Amino acid sequence: MYKKSILLVEDNPDDVLLTRRALRQSNILNEVVVAEDGAQAIDLLFGKGPEDPSRLRPELILLDLKMPKVGGLEVLKHIHADDVLSLIPVVVLTTSNEEDDLIRSYRNGANSFIRKPVDFDQFVEAIGQMGLYWLVLNVGTPEPE
């Protein structure tokens, strides 16, 4: 079953709460599915196999980089290598602004890179603009029948 959801991959529960709040305040009302680390995200996205009907097909993936077990870049690589998943826009949402992280993220197929500001007002602003762009303005790939 296809869900028009947002997948939030984030290990910090505070950040999960704040991101949900920011999305809500920016009037982005899509269902938010949370994966607490990279491994969970891969489980959700790939299921038991390509034909698994419970496979998650989000409209947007918000991905943190620094996580236990499997990091964000690893998840990015898996997504990029998959025919179907590579069509989903991935926004790297992270605290880091290391140039290395930036370059590696784009190289591995990230569509956008946003550094989470400390100031919550700015954070809401950033999430709002990001949501508006990727979920409203941007024309994505057609939905599979």
Place this chain on the structure above:
Amino acid sequence: MTLLFQTRLIAALLFLVMLTSTVIYFRAASNLAETIRTNDIVAEIVQRVFDLNILTTEHLNLRSKRSLQQWEQSHASLTNILLKSAHDLDTNRLTALNRIRRDLVNIRKLFFRIIILEKRQAPTSEQLINGVKSQLNITAHEIVSEASGLRRRLVYELANEREKVNELLLWTATSLLLVMLATGFWFQRQLLRPITALKKHTEALTDGDFDARTTVRGKGEITDLSIAFNYLAETISQKIHALNVALGAAEASNKELEAFSYSVSHDLRSPLRSLDGFSKAILEDYEDKLDETGRDYLKRIRLAATRMGGLIDDLLKLSKIAKQDLQVGSVNLSDLAAEILEDLKQANPDQTIKFTITPALKASGDKKLLRIALENLLENSVKYSSTKDVAEIEMGQTIVPGRGRCFYVQDHGVGFNMAFKDKLFATFQRLHHTREFPGTGVGLSIVERIIKRHGGSIWAESEVNEGATFYFLL
């Protein structure tokens, strides 16, 4: 034997050969000259004897008083020559000359006997006169033959002397050649070979082979030099090893620092976001349950979190400047400053900013880094002039005694107390309260770090409320 001693020895040898040759040459030359002179004398004697013979015949035929006088004169001058030359002739030749002199005395005796006999005019005297005449002739012949013998000897001696001089010349030339050959050989052996070895050694050093050692043996300056070279190589090798160790340590600590700054940038910021985010959430969701003080406290938490975020960001900037590679090129500081000040004018629309920049201030350095440095300096100038009606900023070049030609950025703002000038460039050190002038205390640290990375220096002069001047050398 030291090289200096050897060189002196060769010089002395050369000098000796030259001296000996010169002495021998001059002696031979003087011998030659003497022989030639004797030869001339003998030739003259022979000539005079012939003259005397002619005069004898002439007088016997004419019997005039004048011819007798002439004869006497000729005889006297001949005797004179013989006496004079007796002074400077060696014994061998002197014997010959003495014989000639004796003969000459005989000639005189015979001559006057003829004259006396002829005066007597006795009939028997004709035969006697002829006898004496022939005796006189024989004596004259004896003188001539004696002289001729002497001349022959002299010619032989002359030839001998010439031969000697030639031999001497040949000998001198040969010994000079030998000395030169020896010098050449010595030069090659003592100087060229070790120098070539040293050159090869330095080439090896240049190529980075600091384990290479020269193998010049013996005693002397070149060997000393070679030992010094080996010592130098050894020292360099040790220093390089020490440097490599230090470099390894530095690389390791650099890696640690990178890991550290990564986790600072990532892990330290996350809690701050929670602090700020949830404070905001409380302010929004529980506004009615909070009084004014509660709301103020939450706002303070938010401000502190944001400020700490700023501090962390500045700290990261500072560490990034240390990591970045310098890309040195020619930079026009005047253009750079003008651009920055135009941006600052736009960013501070409430402030009147006037600036004077000396045109075409050129420096060599990393444009990106120098831009950051100038940004910080000029931002400070604008910031600390904000209490004045007009922010007047000047940038130029001047000569500071003892420091040389340096750049300066001057403002007429609040300035600072020179008593605290040591804290000016220290990280997180501020000379003003945040409520007066906001800031993290990292800006001037960044400036100093950039200037130092360029091998330059920065210092400042100021008076409270009179403004500040920052001087920097690149």
